[in-house]
Amino acid sequence: MPTERDDAVDVARPVADADATVVDGRQPPSARVPLDRNRIVDAAVGYIDEFGLPGLSMRRLGGVLGVEAMSLYRYVSGREALLDAVVDSIMDQMHRDEDVLARPQDGWQDYLQRLAHGVRRVALAHPKAFPLVASRPPEAPWLRPPLRSLAWVEAFLDGLRSEGFNDTATVSAYRAFTSFLLGHLLLEVTAHGGDVGPLDVLEDSQNSQDLGKTLTPYPVVSRLGKALAEDHSAVEFEESLEDLLNRIALMRAES
Secondary structure, eight states: OOOHHHHHHHHHSOOOOTTOOOSTTOOOGGGTSOOOHHHHHHHHHHHHHHHOSTTOOHHHHHHHHTSOGGGGGGTOSSHHHHHHHHHHHHHHGGGGOTTSOSSOSSOHHHHHHHHHHHHHHHHHHSTTTTHHHHHSOOSSTTOOTTSOSHHHHHHHHHHHHHTTOOHHHHHHHHHHHHHHHHHHHHHHHGGGTOOOGGGOOOOHHHHHHHHHHHTTTOHHHHHTHHHHTSOOHHHHHHHHHHHHHHHHHHHHHHO
C-alpha cells in the first residue's frame, strides 16, 4: 500500500505523454497532462465553440494540444469520428444537469419540460457545435435529433410508457417533441454563431449597408423591422413548449 509520502511524490512528478511530440520547439501541454480521448474531444468542443466548425482539422487540433496531428489518431480514427464524439460529448452534458430527470417523478409534463430546457441549455452553451446534432449520422436509422443517443431515447420512451402512454401515443409524442426542439433550437443558435446553412443570418455589416435598399419596396416590413428583430426566443420557446405539451396530452387521451 502506498504511503502518504509516496502519494505526494506521485503528484509532484507528472507522467509525460508518450504521444507528446514537441511542436515548434515548445514544451507541449501533453507533457504535463497525458493525452487521452476525453481530452482530445474536450479540446475539439472548445475549438468549435471559439472558432466554429469549418476550421476544425486534426492538424489544428493537434496544434491546440501541442502535439503532432498523428498523435491524435491513436485515440480517434479521423475527423468524422471526432465529430461523432463531439456530439456525444455535448449531449452527455445533460447527464450532469441536475434539473434533467432520468425518468418522470412529478408527471410526464414536468419530465418533458425539464428535458426540453436541458437540451436548450446545451444548445445555447455550444451554439456553434449544436448543428452537428442535426447533421451527424445517427446510431440507428430511425433515431431523430436532438435526442441523439439510444440511451436518451430509451429513457424518453420508457418514461412516457410509465406515465400511461400506449405505444401509439409514445411514438407520436417522441416525433412531436424532437421536431419541436430541433426546429426551435436550430433557429435560435443561428443568433449565437451557429452555422446551419440556409438559416444563416446576415452579418451586421451587411444589415447596415444593404438592408435599407432591400426593404425599400416593403414599407410595412421596414416600419416593423425593429420589432421583428427583437429577441423573444426564451418566451417563444416556453409558449411553444406549453402548446406542445397540450398536443401530447390530446394524443394520449385519443389513444
